[in-house]
Amino acid sequence: MIAPLIKLPRILPGFLLASLLFLIPSSELRAQDWVRTGSGLNNNPIRLAAADMKPVGNDPQMPELKNVFDATLYGDLSASGVFDMVSKSMAPTVTPGSPQEINLTQWSAAPANASMVALGSINVTGGRITLSGWLVDAKTPGNPPILGKQYGDSASTDNARAIAHRFADDIIAQLTGTRGIAETKIFFVSARSGTKEVWVMDYDGQNQHVVTHGGPSLSPRVSPDNTRLAYSSLGREGWSIRMYSLELGRFVSFPCGVPGGSNFSPAWSADGGKIAFSSSRSGDPEIWTCDASGGNARKLTSFRGPDVSPTWNPKTGGQIAWVSGRTGLPQIYIMDADGGNVTRMTDGGYAISPSWSPNGQFLTFSWNRKYGPGAPGGQDIYVMDIASLRWSQLTHDSGSNDFPTWSPDNRHIVFERAIGGHTSIWTMLADGTDQHQLTRSGKDFMPNWSWK
Amino acid sequence: MSSRTRVLTCLVMLAAVIGFAGCKKKSAAGNTTPPGMNGPTPTAQLTATPNTITAGDQVVLSWRTTDATSVSIDGIGDVPSSGVKTVTPTESTSYHLLARGDGGTADATARVTVNQPQNAVAVPNNMDEGNLTEEQRFKQNVQDIFFDYDSYDVRGDAQATMSKSAAYLAQNPNIKVLIGGYCDERGSNEYNLTLGQSRADSAKKALIQAGVSPDRIRTISYGKEKPFCTESTEECWQQNRRAGFTIDR
Numbered sequence: 001m002i003a004p005l006i007k008l009p010r011i012l013p014g015f016l017l018a019s020l021l022f023l024i025p026s027s028e029l030r031a032q033d034w035v036r037t038g039s040g041l042n043n044n045p046i047r048l049a050a051a052d053m054k055p056v057g058n059d060p061q062m063p064e065l066k067n068v069f070d071a072t073l074y075g076d077l078s079a080s081g082v083f084d085m086v087s088k089s090m091a092p093t094v095t096p097g098s099p100q101e102i103n104l105t106q107w108s109a110a111p112a113n114a115s116m117v118a119l120g121s122i123n124v125t126g127g128r129i130t131l132s133g134w135l136v137d138a139k140t141p142g143n144p145p146i147l148g149k150q151y152g153d154s155a156s157t158d159n160a161r162a163i164a165h166r167f168a169d170d171i172i173a174q175l176t177g178t179r180g181i182a183e184t185k186i187f188f189v190s191a192r193s194g195t196k197e198v199w200v201m202d203y204d205g206q207n208q209h210v211v212t213h214g215g216p217s218l219s220p221r222v223s224p225d226n227t228r229l230a231y232s233s234l235g236r237e238g239w240s241i242r243m244y245s246l247e248l249g250r251f252v253s254f255p256c257g258v259p260g261g262s263n264f265s266p267a268w269s270a271d272g273g274k275i276a277f278s279s280s281r282s283g284d285p286e287i288w289t290c291d292a293s294g295g296n297a298r299k300l301t302s303f304r305g306p307d308v309s310p311t312w313n314p315k316t317g318g319q320i321a322w323v324s325g326r327t328g329l330p331q332i333y334i335m336d337a338d339g340g341n342v343t344r345m346t347d348g349g350y351a352i353s354p355s356w357s358p359n360g361q362f363l364t365f366s367w368n369r370k371y372g373p374g375a376p377g378g379q380d381i382y383v384m385d386i387a388s389l390r391w392s393q394l395t396h397d398s399g400s401n402d403f404p405t406w407s408p409d410n411r412h413i414v415f416e417r418a419i420g421g422h423t424s425i426w427t428m429l430a431d432g433t434d435q436h437q438l439t440r441s442g443k444d445f446m447p448n449w450s451w452k
Numbered sequence: 453m454s455s456r457t458r459v460l461t462c463l464v465m466l467a468a469v470i471g472f473a474g475c476k477k478k479s480a481a482g483n484t485t486p487p488g489m490n491g492p493t494p495t496a497q498l499t500a501t502p503n504t505i506t507a508g509d510q511v512v513l514s515w516r517t518t519d520a521t522s523v524s525i526d527g528i529g530d531v532p533s534s535g536v537k538t539v540t541p542t543e544s545t546s547y548h549l550l551a552r553g554d555g556g557t558a559d560a561t562a563r564v565t566v567n568q569p570q571n572a573v574a575v576p577n578n579m580d581e582g583n584l585t586e587e588q589r590f591k592q593n594v595q596d597i598f599f600d601y602d603s604y605d606v607r608g609d610a611q612a613t614m615s616k617s618a619a620y621l622a623q624n625p626n627i628k629v630l631i632g633g634y635c636d637e638r639g640s641n642e643y644n645l646t647l648g649q650s651r652a653d654s655a656k657k658a659l660i661q662a663g664v665s666p667d668r669i670r671t672i673s674y675g676k677e678k679p680f681c682t683e684s685t686e687e688c689w690q691q692n693r694r695a696g697f698t699i700d701r
Contacts, residue, residue: 261649262671280646283653285650306646323640323643352639366640379639402641
């Protein structure tokens with residue numbers, strides 16, 4: 001599949017437009033902006049309508065649950081990056097409860113012009129919520145539904161939201177071949193309670209709650225199977241890598257993360273078998289790996305200067321990208337997982353916090369290309385095509401941006417943005433468009449997207 | 453839109469933005485000198501870092517004022533219009549800063565919570581005082597050293613400080629040292645943590661070279677997690693690019 005070129009942000013708040021307009025020519029002339037994401041973004045997006053669900057029964061909880069469901073489903077499909085959504089104001093105001101009840105021409109005609117319609121009914125009875133969801137092709141009447149599925153759970157707004165996420169991901173998987181991100185979680189660090197602790201939220205910023213206690217804790221990285229959380233925590237003996245079981249709700253042993261020196265920035269290999277991290281146990285901060293069970297520690301780098309923030313190639317497991325200050329200001333490097341074939345990726349400035357894309361093709365990282373005392377450069381999020389070293393700048397003139405991480409569908413990036421002393425978690429599509437703020441406490445840092 | 457048209461459009465927008473900014477500046481200047489006042493109203497900021505300590509620990513007060521003709525902090529007296537001062541409160545204290553200017557006054561408050569040491573009840577008074585004195589003598593003799601931007605090399609101006617520290621530690625062989633590595637607020641948390649570690653380790657190496665036994669020295673990096681001050685100025689950044697020494701108990 002041929003992916004489109006990355007385009008400049010197309011959705012800009014009006015008040016920013018004036019200040020950004022005069023920056024466009026220089027950005028467009030930059031040859032390096034020729035990076036393809038391989039994610040199918042903007043590649044003939046499917047025109048999709050999401051009808052409001054038809055309510056069945058007259059349970060008093062119905063209006064609230066239905067509103068939550070309708071808004072969540074629409075939000076998930078809009079955020080997916082693969083649909084051209086029919087806005088609610090353009091859509092017919094009917095609520096067909098099943099494929100038998102829909103008048104397709106009403107949806108395929110202007111102004112909706114929908115190619116596909118998601119529809120269904122919501123039933124709340126006896127404390128349970130049952131959702132019958134369908135996806136139909138609006139352009140070819142008579143075809144069987146593309147998707148038809150029933151979902152159920154106890155009746156609560158959280159479950160209404162969770163069912164909408166599942167239905168959305170089923171629709172996205174059916175139409176694109178790749179599961180969506182509506183059911184994924186984002187782990188992050190928050191100091192909103194005073195101490196920096198690890199928190200977790202749904203991918204859309206809903207449902208935020210604390211995970212760890214006894215910090216300060218930093219650099220959370222969830223395991224590929226969502227069962228464990230590795231992070232760095234400061235205790236009396238210094239910084240160690242700690243391992244928290246999300247299933248057991250307690251710490252589990254990770255002997256490799258403790259001994260000597262400072263230990264920072266853990267990273268999981270895609271098979272869940274290994275952890276790479278930075279440790280100064282040998283006297284200088286270097287990249288180490290060990291088994292996820294905590295044994296078999298091995299040093300990969302040996303060079304004076306800081307080495308930190310490793311990320312594995314999730315496609316092959318055979319390479320690690322990381323940050324090294326061996327030549328002065330920090331730069332992004334790549335090496336084989338045994339420490340060989342060290343290659344420098346960035347050509348200057350201050351480059352930090354790499355994350356390797358799920359398809360193996362790209363790095364995203366934070367870069368200040370004009371860093372230095374007195375220099376006016378901004379810390380922005382970039383994407384680099386590893387094979388060609390060509391890069392594209394995704395954020396422009398909006399605070400200081402750091403800690404980008406890919407979503408598992410390869411189409412989104414979550415990152416940290418600091419503006420005027422307030423730091424928040426944001427997401428965007430991998431071409432820099434559709435930027436959304438997810439947290440509002442002003443003290444949220446270091447996001448990490450779950451693998452599924 | 454052709455690129456020429458776009459450039460032209462942008463130049464027009466740029467001119468409009470500059471013009472608008474120019475207007476804004478004028479009206480703002482007008483507002484700061486309202487009729488009947490003799491000058492702009494002073495502003496004041498005061499921070500205490502850390503804001504929770506154990507008795508005997510130090511707190512860095514950092515303040516900044518504008519348009520003030522006299523500035524004072526209760527309990528300290530008159531101070532410069534902006535500055536940094538180390539204090540050692542023995543009980544919880546609210547530091548109150550008052551800035552007086554031609555256009556009025558402004559004040560700022562910073563609260564420091566002082567926890568008593570956990571063994572304070574069990575230890576006789578004279579011993580407690582002895583600890584305090586040792587702590588103070590340590591602070592006088594083993595002083596923090598500062599680093600250049602993005603560097604962890606011990607600077608020339610820190611050599612004398614390190615020699616004095618090593619001499620004091622040689623005279624007090626029972627004292628163990630904890631070296632904390634700190635960074636300024638710029639750049640990534642993770643990279644700064646390793647940089648802070650390297651700064652602490654550089655200071656440790658310098659002490660070892662001056663004859664202090666390695667098993668008396670422990671290092672911890674605080675990166676930019678525990679700043680001494682929080683302003684985005686070169687003075688504050690320099691304050692934060694440091695290796696700090698405390699007695700390791």
